[in-house]
Structures are given as structure tokens and as C-alpha cells.
Amino acid sequence: MIKAKVFVTLKPSVLDPQGKQVMNSLHSIGYDNIEEVRVSKFIEIKLKSDDLERAEDEIHEICEKLLANPNTETYSWNLEHITGE
Amino acid sequence: MKINVISFPGSNCDHDAFHIGKIRGHQVDFVWHKDNNLINPDLIIIPGGFSYGDYLRCGAIAKFSPIIAEVIKFAKQGGLVMGICNGFQILTEIGLLPGALMMNESLKFICQHQFITSVNRDSVYTKGLTPGKALDIPIAHKEGNYFISNDGLKSLQDKDLIAFRYCNELGEITKESNPNGAIDNIAGILNEDKNVLGMMPHPERAAEDKVISQDGQEIFSSIEKFFT
Known part of the structure; x- marks a missing residue:
């Protein structure tokens, strides 16, 4: 099996009110060193096949089709072989 | 006028839209999202809720519901499609309208009366409205913060595709009257052919005497004039 870790991130040009709120909270509890916070999505996907090339293609396709909104988000992923559970 | 109201699992304003269509004397049909056929509509309403x-x-x-392919086909042929709240969000996700609805700047779900004004007189939906006049139309959403790239915004402005903007009770478009952080106070937009409208406020919740505001009636009247 293959495990895909997919990261869906707001584009730098898009404001992230959640990230800003988290940053404000961190500042309020004393973490003055924090410059910026961006909140993203992390999605774990297990694939049945062990074919890395096929997995690359499929993950790319589903990012485009569903996982990310191209207007506001970018995405990246990495793949690793895992043993079935 | 024949209205189709699309129901998804989680739609919760479909009955409101149906009700307002009925009391205004129209033939209204629900269409389930798994259906493959529309029921001969003049107007499709994609209602609010949490699909x-x-x-x-x-x-x-x-966007993967079977009926969406039919909605897109209908819109591409010039049919009228109106998305309200979650319907607006769906219209952006399926690519019939540009941009996206982001989380409100306050991170809060906002449920309140809200003034909006039409800024376009060149669509079926807005022809009968007076630009600059404040309409009291309720909003109820957490993701209503309209976002589009700078180029996209310029295109909306240049092509006169902004239908509604948030304003104060005098019809003035101000920063203070923007409830959710939407870019350029945008409350509703049109596609390039101006047959598809998406708006966050709920005109169907302000269209009969039983409720506080009746200003939503002006939007429905505008659409009706197109068919009479």
C-alpha cells in the first residue's frame, strides 16, 4: 500500500482569518516571537496499489478535482510505501 | 414562471424558496440532487443550507451530484440560475461563477438583518431595482467572505458583474457595513452572460408580510418581469 500525505494550503495572496486569530492567541499568552500563522489542511490517503507512478497521477488528479479550490488554495503531497494494516 | 429548487442532503432553505415561489403564484418543483433531469424550469434556485x-x-x-451536470448545461444555454448562500458557494465550486467564499473575517457565524444595494441594472435579477437603495435582506453564514484575485475583481468591475454590495441603511457602501470582510463589499455577483446570480443574503427570507422585512420581494418581482 501507499500512504499519501496531502497538504492543502491557502495561497499567500489569500487572507487567513483563522491563522490570524491563532497568532493573536499565541501573542496573548506571551509568544512574542511568532511572526505569522497560516492554518492549512492535512489529508491522509491510503492507496491500495503499490504503484508509485499511478499514485502520483491519482493524487494530482483528486487534488485538482476535489481536495483543493484552485481559486484560493495550492497543494502538495508526498508518498510513502506502507505495509497494510 | 416554472421554478426548480434543487435539494441536497443538508439543504435547509429549499422549503423557504419553494414557499416563496408558491405564494407568488409560480409552479415550483423540488429536484433531488441525485435526479438526472430538471423539470422544465424557467428559473433554477440552488438554495441555502449545508450541503x-x-x-x-x-x-x-x-459538485459531483448528478443534477449539477444538468444545471451547468441549462446555465450554458442561457437559463436562469440563482444560488443563494450555500447555493452561491456551490456555483463558485462548479465554476459557473468566479471567486470563492472564505470564512468570515470574524470567524463567527453571522445571522442578522443586513442592508445590501444593487449596483447593476443590466440583469434579469436587478433590472427592477434601484441602485443605491438599501434593501434589508437577512444573512446567515460563516463562509460568506467573498474572495477573488485582483485581476478577477477588476474584470467583475469592468464588465459590470457585481450585482449586490453590502451597505448601510442609507445605501452607502462603507467598510463598517461589510459584515464578513468580503472584497469590495461584494454580496452577490453575476456570470458574464448575466443569467447566473450568486448571492449570500437570503431574499426568500424577506418576501412576505409575516416576517420583518419584505425587501426580498423586489428581487423576485424583477425576475418575474422578465417572464411577463
């Missing part, structure tokens, strides 16, 4: 629980992103999963 598929708003999982992943609001409206993201609805």
Missing part, C-alpha cells in the same frame, strides 16, 4: 455538511469546503462535494 454535505459543508465537509472539506462549502459546496465542494455538491
